[in-house]
Amino acid sequence: MKKATLFLLVLISFINFTYGQSSQTENEVLELSMLKWKWMAEKDVNQLEKLFDPQAKFVHMSGTWTTPRELEIIESGSIWYKNAEVHDSAVELFGNTAVVWNRITLTAFVRGSDVVTEFTVTEVYQKQDSDWKMLALTFSSVRDTHQIEK
Template sequence: MSTEAEILQLSLEKFRWKTEGEIDRIADLFDDDLVFIHITGHQTTKTEWISQLRSKHFVYNRINQREAKVKAYGDTAVLVGKADFRVNGGSLYKLIYTEVYTKKKNQWKLVNLHTTSTY
């Protein structure tokens, strides 16, 4: 499987884990130094975001990926996509997002996630 196909599959699995509440799998995917920039511009660390997911302060009800493309650069891969996120019981966000993955100890880690609204 190509790196691009592997990252596309991993990103979709991440969405499934989010909607099914598999927080441990998400935590394992996120790099300890993850930088997550929300649509508001607020920056969150891995620890902060996982805590919000565990406490159900933020719940993903459904994620519908519209499109995604990946470009690999050795042990780094950048995914740019569009998706509809239904969260916290009904709020709908149409987002453009960028995910940056890097391979560490033979495992892909999400090191950067940046979201912006509207597409």
């Protein structure tokens, strides 16, 4: 009886610890994702360069490119991510990899005018040493009624 009770207590503690760690890590990645939108709006390429893996890929409505091109586009203002209004988010962890889905309304300055578009943005992060690095960011155009299934 004592062994069963002790086993149950250890199991519950392990589950609580594991869930707490996942939740804490999910929150950490989600917070980083939100900071990314802020840095993009502020054209803070110094912070973004630290976040983006040098070999990351960025998929937009008009093409796919690498980190240096994305940073150039942000710095030059050829696409200015003025505001990303995040409506819904989900994070899933796979070992040292995290996938974030954000349903957003993006206001961006593109080709001389402001454009407002509904997107679900998929972001892939990987823990490298002690830092999270973004490996991929994909914009998918969706209806404003689109929902992220959790």
